[in-house]
Amino acid sequence: MNGIHLPRWLTDTLYATIGILFCGFALKGFLVPNSFFDGGVTGISLLLHELYHFNIAFVIMLANVPFIIMGAYQQGRTFAIKTSIAVLGLGLCLYFIDYPQITSDKLLVSIFGGVFMGIGVGLAIRGGCALDGIEVLALYTGKRVSFTISEIILGINIIIFLIAAFELGLPTALYSILTYYAASRTITFVIEGLEEYTGVTIISGQSELIKEKLVMDLGRGITIYKGERGFLKDSFDVSQPVDIVFTVVTRLELRRLNNIVRRIDPKAFVFTSVIKEAAGGVLKARARH
Missing domain, CATH: 3.30.70.120 (Alpha-Beta Plaits)
Structure with missing residues (x-):
């Protein structure tokens, strides 16, 4: 007996929607209340929010705009449209949903904030869109310089965490590096799964x-x-x-x-x-x- 096959657009929508909810939970339940950071565009948005007290919902939406435009050239119009909708959805989620703060324990925040963020970003990728434009930037830059995509992403994240260390203290930056590591490993697991x-x-x-x-x-x-x-x-x-x-x-x-x-x-x-x-x-x- 054959299993039920949902239309691709429906599975993509489900993946993206659940991913947005997980990202919102990670941000407002763990990272934002404790002044923690992640890597990539999300990390830049969190840093701007912490330094200048901009609303995190608007910062994330605006910060991703240049990378969505790059994505239209790198990955195609469909990818850019789906990513635009997903980023807008994340912004609305952060603005309207009142997630409770789960914990203030720094170790728990760094690990589980990263895990839930990784689940959200990974599910969005499985849905054919991106909630963080850092890889789009790496693809765009990688065609113009001799560095690999991984090296470009690493360089950008080093700058983010150095700024965080100077402005908010070394312990916060170190815990945030742990958050980024947990998120990146979880993204890989969500995308590849047990059937890698x-x-x-x-x-x-x-x-x-x-x-x-x-x-x-x-x-x-x-x-x-x-x-x-x-x-x-x-x-x-x-x-x-x-x-x-x-x-x-x-x-x-x-x-x-x-x-x-x-x-x-x-x-x-x-x-x-x-x-x-x-x-x-x-x-x-x-x-x-």
């Missing part, structure tokens, strides 16, 4: 039996490369043909795969690599992001 895919390459003299077990028992698709094994130091001229097996599994399946291979050939050479995007074949459909 791992590519596995197996080189073994028992490749025929391994292929059968992977397909019939584990239910995975496989790809075979023709290669040669041998070429040892003491017998460099001795080699034999071998089927190199490649497959893609989730993190939850990786241990089971290793156990299957080790039972068949304890000396098999197995190595893995992280796969950021995987679709088609026998893989289940992934969320867009």
Whole structure:
């Protein structure tokens, strides 16, 4: 029996709406009342709010405008429109919803403020929009300078946290770095989920039996490369043909795969690599992001 498939626009709307509510909860329930910060455009908005006491709802909306314009050129008009609506929704959420302050414990604020912010931003990304324009800026800048996107984002965040350290004290800046780390790790988890895919390459003299077990028992698709094994130091001229097996599994399946291979050939050479995007074949459909 096939599951219920919601229209894409509806799932995108649900992801974005829930993401907005989580971000609002993180900001007004944890970060804003305790003068904490995050990285990116959200961090800039929180810093402006703390230094000049502007309303956080208006600051976040205005701060994202330049990055939405950049996004229209970098990611297309649809992305820019959806992001505009999402940022407007976040501003309205912050202005009209009276979230209670959850705690004033600095450690709890830094960790759970970051976690809830990461959940919100990650869900918005799964919905095809952005609640923080920092990556758009990094993409735009990265085409004009020799730095990577990660280096650009890191540089911008270092400036934010340095200003916070000078204006509000080093402890607040350090706790805010912890908030940013918790948020960034949570974003990755929300986007990738437990089904982050791992590519596995197996080189073994028992490749025929391994292929059968992977397909019939584990239910995975496989790809075979023709290669040669041998070429040892003491017998460099001795080699034999071998089927190199490649497959893609989730993190939850990786241990089971290793156990299957080790039972068949304890000396098999197995190595893995992280796969950021995987679709088609026998893989289940992934969320867009």
